Amino acid sequence: MNTVQALICLCTPVPAGYRSPDLQQPCPDRDSLPALCTRSGGATPVLSRHQPVFLLDRWKNYWIRGVLSLAMISGFFLIICMGPIALLLIVMTIQIKCFEEIITIGYRVYRSYDLPWxxxxxxxxxxxxxxxxxxxxxxxxxxALVQREEPLQFLARYHRFISFALYLAGFCMFVLSLVKKHYRLQFYMFAWTHVTLLIVVTQSHLVIQNLFEGMIWFIVPISIVICNDIMAYLFGFFFGRTPLIKLSPKKTWEGFIGGFFSTVVFGFLLAYLLSQFQYFVCPVGFNSETNGFTVECEPSDIFVMQEYAVPAVVNMYPFQIHSIFLSSFASLIGPFGGFFASGFKRAFKIKDFANTIPGHGGIMDRFDCQYLMATFTHVYIASFIRGPNPSKLLQQLLLLQPEQQLSIFHTLQYHLREGNILPPAAE
Structure with missing residues (x-):
């Protein structure tokens, strides 16, 4: 049986012994045939009157991915409605799972060495x-919350020293665990752990800081990355012809470009929608009177409708302009987080980080681009958005001694009178 005939038997759902008009001899058992009918293997499937198996499996996989994607997006919106604390908890949960997936890869590779601790x-x-x-x-x-609780005051005052002491204890435990025959491998895994902490925990912390600046800085970056992933996938599926990068053979230029324009439009519209609500634009704070977290404030200028001449006069929120830069990064640079993860998986000859989500792989497979996006968002806020925060300044002032507070009060009073903001002192 030649290669073409083998492909017909392998790629069509026919039983062993079946004789098709396309074949000169009956089909042998499918397991005895070579694995030729694969899209990635370079062979072109031969189609007969029967529906090819690989197409059925392909569409089945797309349906699984699609249904689970909709379920995850729905869950994401539900958590948003539950407030910033729920978002904080879900970020920490995702962080722990991502850390576990990466650490497990190293553990499986070197499990036979029985590395202590x-x-x-x-x-x-x-x-x-x-x-x-x-x-x-x-x-x-x-x-304000820290100032109310005596134990929290102690922990806040000596926080860095306590953190360093805890880390130092772990460092000493690592040194004590060194075994002569595994020195190099143990230091390798020590570095593995710390690089994982740098990638996962540090960037998760930036996600939380973005969230506390206002939920809009959390929702928009995450949503545009999801949009880019979906639209690049759809454009690549229907129009993809030109490979983009060898690390990810399924990525195409058509998907990359289509995802870019779709993401910019989506981000612009989402920014317009969310900018209208205090719930999304206000920084997260603590209200001492209600003993709860609050998202109430006077919106900053970037969330106030303004006029722009482009060249006709249009009304829009300044944040919509910022969303264009965020969307551009998510579309042009964000995918390189996925390419980086693809290279990592190829290095260890694995398809996915884990099998947590059917059709998607592990949690880290879904968040490889999100962490890079979170870092960019944090840097963008610090560079172009964030100004002095009166609430934070007041909190710092309340931590000072009464004499220091009086000194600052008199200095501020003097400057306000010099600027004719306060009336001159009575003679």
């Missing part, structure tokens, strides 16, 4: 780094 120390360092980052965030954004 590797997994225990990896999780210990995760706890230490999370304590450092989230403790800083709590003290920075919720000073």
């Amino acid at each position: 590797f997994r225990t120390l990896s999780w210990y360092f995760l706890i230490c780094v999370n304590y450092f980052f989230y403790g800083e965030t709590l003290a920075d954004y919720f000073g």
Whole structure:
């Protein structure tokens, strides 16, 4: 049986012994045929009057991916309605799962070496780094809450020293765990853990900081990455002809370009929609009177409708302009986070980080671009958006001694009178 005949038998759902008009001899058992009918293997499937199996499997996989994608998007909107604390908890959960998936890859590769304390120390360092980052965030954004609770005051005052002491304990445990025959491998896995912490935990912390600046800085970046992923996939599926990069053979220029324009339009419209609601644009704060978190404020200028001449006069929110830059990054640079992850998986000869989500792989497979996007958003806010925050300044002032507070009060009073903002002092 030649290659063409083998393809007809392999690629069509016919039983062994079946004789098709296209064949000169009956089909043998399918398992005895070579794996030729694959899209990635370079062979062109031969079609007969029967529906090819690979097409059925392909569409089945697309349906699974599509249904689960809709379920995840619906869950995302549900969590948004639950408020910033629910978002904080889900980010931490995703972070822990991503860390576990990457660490597990290293553990499986070198499990036969029986490295002492590797997994225990990896999780210990995760706890230490999370304590450092989230403790800083709590003290920075919720000073009023910290000031009310005596234990929190102590932890906030000595937070960095406690964090360093915890890390130092883990460092000493690692040194004590060194075994002569595994020195190099143990240091390799020590570096593996720390690079994973840098990629996952540090960038998850930036996601949380973006969230506390206003949920719009959390929702828009995540949504445009999801949009770009979906639209690039659809454009590539229907129009893709030109390969984009060897690391991801399924990526095409048609999908890349189609995803870019779709994402810019989607981001612009989403920014317009969310900019209308205080719930999304206000920074997350703590209300001492209600003992709860609040998202109420006077919206900043970038969330106030303004007129622009382009060349006709149009009304839009300044944040819509910022959304164009965010969408451009998500479309042009964001995919390189996915390419980086593809290279990593190829290096370890694995298809996905895990099998957590059917048709999608692991959690890290879905968030490889999100972490890069979160870092860019944080840098963008710090460089072009964020100004002095009166709430944070007030929190810092309340931490000072009474004499220091009086000194600042008199200095501020003097400058306000010099600027004719306050009336001159009575003689």
